[in-house]
Amino acid sequence: MYPITYHDVVAARARLRPFLDPSPVRHYPPLDALVGHGIRVLVKHENHLPTGSFKVRNGTSSITALRDDDAARGVMAASTGNHGLGLAWAGAQRGVAVTVCVPQGNNPEKSAAIRGLGATVIEVGDRYDATIAACHAMAARDGKTLVHSTNHREVIAGAGTMTAEFLEQAPEIDAIIIALGGGSQAVGASVVRDVLKPDVEVYAVQSIGASAQHDAWHDGVPRAGAPVQTFAEGIATGATYDLTFAALRDGLAGFVLVEEEAIAQGVRDLWRITHNLAEGAGATGLAGLHLLAPRLAGRAVGIILCGGNLDASRAVTVLSGGTPY
Numbered sequence: 001m002y003p004i005t006y007h008d009v010v011a012a013r014a015r016l017r018p019f020l021d022p023s024p025v026r027h028y029p030p031l032d033a034l035v036g037h038g039i040r041v042l043v044k045h046e047n048h049l050p051t052g053s054f055k056v057r058n059g060t061s062s063i064t065a066l067r068d069d070d071a072a073r074g075v076m077a078a079s080t081g082n083h084g085l086g087l088a089w090a091g092a093q094r095g096v097a098v099t100v101c102v103p104q105g106n107n108p109e110k111s112a113a114i115r116g117l118g119a120t121v122i123e124v125g126d127r128y129d130a131t132i133a134a135c136h137a138m139a140a141r142d143g144k145t146l147v148h149s150t151n152h153r154e155v156i157a158g159a160g161t162m163t164a165e166f167l168e169q170a171p172e173i174d175a176i177i178i179a180l181g182g183g184s185q186a187v188g189a190s191v192v193r194d195v196l197k198p199d200v201e202v203y204a205v206q207s208i209g210a211s212a213q214h215d216a217w218h219d220g221v222p223r224a225g226a227p228v229q230t231f232a233e234g235i236a237t238g239a240t241y242d243l244t245f246a247a248l249r250d251g252l253a254g255f256v257l258v259e260e261e262a263i264a265q266g267v268r269d270l271w272r273i274t275h276n277l278a279e280g281a282g283a284t285g286l287a288g289l290h291l292l293a294p295r296l297a298g299r300a301v302g303i304i305l306c307g308g309n310l311d312a313s314r315a316v317t318v319l320s321g322g323t324p325y
Contacts, residue, residue, distance in 0.1 A: 003243040
């Protein structure tokens with residue numbers, strides 16, 4: 001059913017503990033009022049972690065699990081930013097060389113931040129799927145360990161540590177809504193939920209401009225190379241993934257799509273109410289909650305501010321009332 005077990009998440013938590021403090025959970029009554037339907041909204045602030053994203057969990061889990069000989073050869077990954085940042089940060093902690101392949105024309109602020117943590121950045125491919133293919137070839141050629149942002153057991157175990165924390169911090173939660181790109185957070189959440197609180201429902205949200213995973217979840221047909229047009233880089237994927245496809249279909253209670261304008265409004269609402277700047281993916285859970293609110297009426301619902309790395313130009317556009325494309 002799942003590619004990892006709860007014991008894998010427990011082991012990842014033990015490895016992460018020397019490096020990462022738990023991210024905070026906050027309740028903002030104005031968010032309750034905004035969403036309505038008697039819902040109590042609890043926000044998990046993954047944007048407060050080093051690198052500003054939950055993916056530092058995934059990177060640290062992967063880097064700390066390496067055997068010494070693999071660590072000595074270094075790792076490679078394809079990323080639009082946050083996965084690469086997480087690996088670069090973790091690599092710096094352990095002294096592991098990290099190379100990150102990013103799409104051509106990638107968010108320059110994220111690329112600069114990855115370099116700033118000591119990693120090598122290579123621009124290759126005109127879209128993320130092409131970047132992944134090129135990264136695979138280079139890793140095989142150079143004998144480096146490939147750490148895929150989704151198809152990697154330690155990545156998923158690292159993502160699962162977020163839900164393990166969340167359920168300890170807020171045991172009253174009835175449902176969790178997760179922005180979904182590759183699916184590591186949602187699969188990790190399902191694994192943890194099944195052990196710690198089986199009645200918690202896990203929901204996923206994607207942008208209507210990057211709907212491959214959503215469409216595949218509903219019709220059971222895997223996707224590859226589907227169109228992607230969203231400013232929410234963290235969920236800008238046009239494919240399903242071997243390690244998460246079946247697990248998402250088994251573990252999710254529902255999966256919805258939101259408009260780009262709704263994601264942008266979520267960024268503005270989170271800024272206005274919490275004074276935290278969310279990137280597009282970080283606001284997608286709130287956007288999804290508006291659609292799911294009638295179904296979740298009267299319940300305690302957790303949303304994940306999974307990242308805060310919105311680049312300056314898009315931040316200006318969004319906070320001025322626009323929607324970047």
